[in-house]
Amino acid sequence: MIVAALWIFILCSAFITFGLYFIRLIDLIQVRDAPYVPLDSNAIQALLKNLPDLRNKTVYELGSGDGRVALEVAHRLRPKRYLAIEKGRWPMLMAHLKRLRAGNPPGLEFVSNDIRNTNLSPANIVFVYLMDDFVSQLKDKFKKELKPGTILISCQFPLKGKRPFKTIEVENGPIIASQFYFYRY
Numbered sequence: 001m002i003v004a005a006l007w008i009f010i011l012c013s014a015f016i017t018f019g020l021y022f023i024r025l026i027d028l029i030q031v032r033d034a035p036y037v038p039l040d041s042n043a044i045q046a047l048l049k050n051l052p053d054l055r056n057k058t059v060y061e062l063g064s065g066d067g068r069v070a071l072e073v074a075h076r077l078r079p080k081r082y083l084a085i086e087k088g089r090w091p092m093l094m095a096h097l098k099r100l101r102a103g104n105p106p107g108l109e110f111v112s113n114d115i116r117n118t119n120l121s122p123a124n125i126v127f128v129y130l131m132d133d134f135v136s137q138l139k140d141k142f143k144k145e146l147k148p149g150t151i152l153i154s155c156q157f158p159l160k161g162k163r164p165f166k167t168i169e170v171e172n173g174p175i176i177a178s179q180f181y182f183y184r185y
């Protein structure tokens with residue numbers, strides 16, 4: 001009896017572990033535009049200090065990873081809506097688990113979607129932390145869909161050919177720094 005229970009436990013654990021690795025592998029294969037690299041907590045705090053008043057504002061985060069920025073901003077700054085768009089299944093699963101633990105701030109929605117298929121026109125503020133090439137590919141989409149006055153914040157990678165109205169740099173230790181570029185449309 002004990003041996004049978006032990007076998008069932010081992011088989012279930014192996015099945016769950018394989019399942020989680022499988023989701024992760026699929027993510028690595030599918031999300032080629034930008035890998036999952038979560039933002040450092042110092043950088044998140046600096047971002048919070050530099051965001052405008054978000055009450056009555058709709059925020060879009062494109063590629064929201066495990067939801068750490070979304071949860072922090074939604075809890076602390078209470079925007080009217082915060083849409084966290086993420087294509088990867090693994091980061092999205094982590095985001096839902098984090099939300100279960102941290103509580104569910106009003107207005108926060110985790111949306112499983114590709115950024116390319118997301119209509120950005122309702123946004124007042126857009127936050128991206130992606131890759132150089134992908135940000136360049138999205139430039140035309142931003143120009144077409146963002147309404148006048150929308151603020152776009154890009155972490156690490158500036159938009160080529162557009163001048164930021166504000167830039168901040170945050171030390172994350174002796175070697176690594178995060179840059180944020182603020183643009184107005």
Ligand SMILES: C[S@@+](CC[C@H](N)C(=O)[O-])C[C@H]1O[C@@H](n2cnc3c(N)ncnc32)[C@H](O)[C@@H]1O
Nearest residue numbers: 033034036037038039063064065087088114115
């Ligand atoms: C560098 S991480 C940033 C995560 C999060 N914004 C943060 O600051 O912690 C980029 C995220 O974008 C997601 N991503 C990449 N391409 C995407 C696409 N086409 N549509 C939606 N999400 C995408 C990745 O899965 C990854 O989680």
